[in-house]
Amino acid sequence: ETVNVCSFMSKIYEKMLPAFQIKKIRLIHHCDTDLEINIDLKRFEQVMLNLLDNALKHSEEGTTVLFEVIQEEKHTKIIISDEGIGIPKEDLPYIFDRLYRVDKSRSRTGGGTGLGLAIVKEIIEAHRGTITAESVLGKGTRMIITLVTS
Ligand code: ATP
Ligand code: MG
Numbered sequence: 001e002t003v004n005v006c007s008f009m010s011k012i013y014e015k016m017l018p019a020f021q022i023k024k025i026r027l028i029h030h031c032d033t034d035l036e037i038n039i040d041l042k043r044f045e046q047v048m049l050n051l052l053d054n055a056l057k058h059s060e061e062g063t064t065v066l067f068e069v070i071q072e073e074k075h076t077k078i079i080i081s082d083e084g085i086g087i088p089k090e091d092l093p094y095i096f097d098r099l100y101r102v103d104k105s106r107s108r109t110g111g112g113t114g115l116g117l118a119i120v121k122e123i124i125e126a127h128r129g130t131i132t133a134e135s136v137l138g139k140g141t142r143m144i145i146t147l148v149t150s
Contacts, residue, residue: 002038006031012048024061030068043123050116051080059084078145087135096121
C-alpha cells in the first residue's frame with residue numbers, strides 16, 4: 001500500500017510509547033517530509049516494532065531512543081538510535097543471522113527467539129532496501145534502514 005511515511009511513523013510511536021513509559025525511557029520521533037512510500041504495511045510495522053523493541057530491551061531507565069526519517073535526494077533513511085548497552089564489535093557482523101544472539105544471559109527474561117533481526121532484514125530486502133547496524137559497546141546502537149525512493 002502507499003502511505004505517508006510520517007503518519008505511519010506516528011502510529012508506530014503511539015503503539016510503542018506505553019512500553020517506553022513503563023521503563024522510563026524517552027521515545028522521540030522525527031519525521032518531516034510529505035513523502036508517500038509503497039510498503040507492505042503489516043510487515044513494515046513488524047520491522048519497526050522489532051527494532052524499537054530491541055532498543056527498549058537493551059536500554060536503561062533515563063536514556064533516550066530516537067527514530068527519525070531522513071529524506072535524501074534518492075533515498076529515504078530510517079534511523080533508530082539508542083543509548084543502551086551496545087553490541088560488541090565481534091558480534092556485529094552476525095546479528096542479522098538467524099538465531100544469533102550476542103549473549104543469552106543478557107537477553108530479555110522470557111526471551112526472544114533470536115529470529116527478530118533476520119526477519120527484519122528479509123522484509124527490508126523484500127522492499128529493495130538495506131539495513132545496517134552501528135554500535136559502540138556501552139554507548140549505544142544505531143540501526144539504519146535505507147530505501148530507494150526515486
Ligand atoms: P534478544 O532478546 O536478545 O534481543 P531477539 O530474539 O530479539 O533476542 P534479535 O532481535 O535478532 O534477537 O537480536 C539479535 C542480537 O542482537 C541479540 O543478541 C541482541 O542482544 C542484539 N541486539 C539487537 N538489537 C540491539 C540493540 N539495540 N542494542 C543491543 N543489542 C542488540
Ligand atoms: Mg529482538
